[in-house]
Amino acid sequence: MDERAAEISGSLEYSDGDMKTPRVPRVSTFSIVARDPASGDFGIAVASKFLAVGAVVPGARANVGAVATQSYANLRFVPQGLDLLAAGASPQSVLETFRRTDPDLHTRQFGLVDALGEALTFTGGGCHDWAGGLTGDGVAVQGNLLAGEGVVSDMLRAYQEGEAASFPRRLLAALKAGDGAGGDRRGRQSAALLVVGAGKGYGGTSDVAVDLRVDDHGDPVTELARLMGVHELLFTRPTSTRALTSEDISWLQGVLRTHGLRGGEPSGEWDEETQAGLRTLYGAENLEERFVEGPHVDAEAWAYFRSRY
Incomplete structure (x- = not known):
């Protein structure tokens, strides 16, 4: 000692x-x-x-x-x-x-x-x-x-x-x-x-x-x-990401529209409004640590969004 x-x-x-x-x-x-x-x-x-x-x-x-x-x-x-x-x-x-x-x-x-x-x-x-x-x-x-x-x-x-x-x-x-x-x-x-x-x-x-x-x-x-x-x-920070398909983006745009985070009909194409809406969605679910720039997404966060919405 x-x-x-x-x-x-x-x-x-x-x-x-x-x-x-x-x-x-x-x-x-x-x-x-x-x-x-x-x-x-x-x-x-x-x-x-x-x-x-x-x-x-x-x-x-x-x-x-x-x-x-x-x-x-x-x-x-x-x-x-x-x-x-x-x-x-x-x-x-x-x-x-x-x-x-x-x-x-x-x-x-x-x-x-x-x-x-x-x-x-x-x-x-x-x-x-x-x-x-x-x-x-x-x-x-x-x-x-x-x-x-x-x-x-x-x-x-x-x-x-x-x-x-x-x-x-x-x-x-x-x-x-x-x-x-x-x-x-x-x-x-x-x-x-x-x-x-x-x-x-x-x-x-x-x-x-x-x-x-x-x-x-x-x-x-x-x-x-x-x-x-x-x-x-x-x-936990994401260790890998995957690209969103057109179908994924259309689904996401529908969710964002329902929650007042995006206007217009789903297009299936990535745009700044979709990006901003997704960032807000991450924040609403306390998932900021997992946010990545689109049109890519953390797989675990995406699975959560699909089950949640």
Whole structure:
């Protein structure tokens, strides 16, 4: 631990009033914390029989690391852990700081990963069975009050076998595998996905690339995957385009005319009025990221327009 990390560590001592048995509800849950080796992005996916688990468990900072805190969750662990990692502390040093400063560490569970991809998972002896975790290269999975050890082992396997998918989709695949293995043995209620990367937020003005939450749902992991699909549609730039046929243009001109965005009968020929109307249509559907100059179109946006109109 470097000098700055030691200084932060020394400031985390609890006051006497904090040294008491936790009174907060336990966040019995399963989560995955990971660093994408290709991009350096950090991500957390989590699910639980607990209201709005995404407001409690995950935290991440671009170029620094990610932390998930659960069981009788100590919410200080997220900002403290990230500050320590930013100051040069290793994951093991973060654990030792928590061990020294949290008298109720035996009730806690957390996972973290740093900027080098070093991962750590911790499960206190006071966590409710089944409780435990596993680590791999750049990834930690953990859970408590689970259906069994298969929840975390299936999560780790799904993540490690999903290298062909995007990083958010790998995290979702792990969460789905844990859910399929039984997940939280009390049932289902909420799920969340958080991914950060430098400058990858909306308009390049933040580091939050994905922040999706399902707070109260009968099948939260499935719903989270649906939301990820919407996110990909709205915020992913097209990788390829195709030319619109005369029939495509006629259909589009009919839609634009119906919505007051173009006058006259459909001609099947591309013109400036059709271009302007299509740009407005993209904006109305929050698809600006997918707009391309006509008479070409992003295939996914076009499929959406055909189903929508």
